Amino acid sequence: MTTAVTSSLVPAILNEYGAMTRAALRDYLPSHEPRRHLYDLVADYPLRGGKMMRPSLCIATARAFGARPDDALGTAVAIELLHNALLIHDDIEDGSEQRRGRPTLHAEYGVPLALNAGDTLTLISLRPLIENCVRLGGEVAMKIMHESERVALESAEGQAMELGWRRENMIDLDDADYLEMVLKKTCWLASIYPIRVGALIGTRGAADLDSFIRFGFFLGATFQIQDDLLNLVADQSYGKERDGDLWEGKRTLMLIRLFRESSLDERERLASILRTDRAERTANDVGWIRAQMDRYGCIDYARRYAHRLAGAALHEYSVAFSRLPDSRDKRFIGEMVTWVVERN
């Protein structure tokens, strides 16, 4: 018999810290003119909601190290704003159609206005970081700024890897390529950066940050593989376009596995489908790829992979957080690992 261990702590803290962040975030969204073509668009994604995993990880880590929630709130807001800014740009670059259950920003307002709103949101995300100078002191604030600079570069590099693969229709990728891309594109912003800056805030800049890279990598990679799986198997509540990754030709672990397992003829057909633009791809093409994934066990393979990475994440968690006393926030960070593989 299999017993699922579902954490009640994770949803509770995501709600609590998510609500705190959302309330504080509103103060940074301009409400003056020009609203119709700029600030309404800027506020769109942040106000659509979301899991608030990133800001919650930041606040929880800071608290686990002894900081007050308010000390981490500004940074948590900055993380969420930057995340939303990058989502706008990612949606344009990926040609995505849905975000959080609604049409993407560029689908509603067109690419030029959406791009401009994304740029503005990026700039707005700097403001709470600047204000950190006042609350946390210049030294810690500057360290957080440099972490922010790094996460922006890592994310851009990861996105460039993935876009480049699609542009050149790369088919000879392996799992290590995928993990490296995910490390940069997803893990830094989703987990490494929030945990590192949370630790900086909690220790007033004295934390050893290397161990958080390892934990954040395994947590973030587990999260991304599960996200890719949900794109193929989730119901309407998922909030994104079903099979959207196949329509967009994203190089997921499942697709890379499919290339590896396919016969020569099948590889040729797969490469030829992915060579076409999204608009030229048909439902029949996407259906065939999805069926091939089932045939070759690519979904199960990715699911097993995610579970193994989750195991490594728990190990790295025990290393990175072992010296901290038990607390609700510390438990939350550990239970996040189970939550990311069980969420649907």
Added chain:
Amino acid sequence: MSDRPRIRRKDPQRTAPIRDWSNLFRAAAAQGAAAGADNSATSGAQANGNSPDGAGSASAFAGNAAAHDAVSEEARLGIETAYRVIDKHLQEGRRAAQARMGRDGRTGPGGFAAAAAASPGAGIAQDSIQELVAQGIRFYSSLAPLWSGVLDSIANSTVARDGARADGRAAAPRAPADMLRTAASGAAAPVIVEIASTRMTRITVDLAPNPGAGTLAINGLHALEAEKPPLKDIAFTIEAGSNRPVVRLRVPDGQPAGTYCGVIVDKDSGEPRGTITLRVDG
């Protein structure tokens, strides 16, 4: 006394539990392996054109065992790949940080984050707060003209770090947070330091921002050298009216020259709130 022969056992081969990623999730791995074994057995039967039902129990067992091994191997390879990726990333981060430090003589804006990843805090403590803020202005103003004015105002109003004099009452050198809070809002009060000493001293007070409502306390200042007596005549008070923290310190005439440090704690919670460092010249 019992006349039963004494039982002697060999020493165990391992004396501590083996805890690493490879056996952390044995139960989960076994579960996954079982699932994988089932899948492999089914797909194998389909590939051969045989019904899975036609397989005998012995061959099914052998098939499951082989599949179990395959899945275990898959698990090992998967985790090894992941660790290889992250180790390479960490090494590249360290190399990039070292290269930038070598080129700049210290961490510049571009290399700072990587340096922080490789060696947290390296090169930061030595830099003055003014330099750090100025770096931020240069780098971020190129990205965000919108905020450069705000940054400039913060940097320009930053006060000098040192300034306490041994011979009287003076505003203490401030922790960066307090300096900036004072500069930015004008609301926060600085720490007041009163030192009674016949010799030249230099003091640094590094107090956490918003140190809390509890009273601050310090259990003397101690030198690294055990033979030097600690400075015990030190106290924290709150100045009536202004509510500013005041540090009062007396350096005895016979106090050996050297550097003395102490931790400021919150009396109520026992939590550390900052440090005081005093240098007594000879």
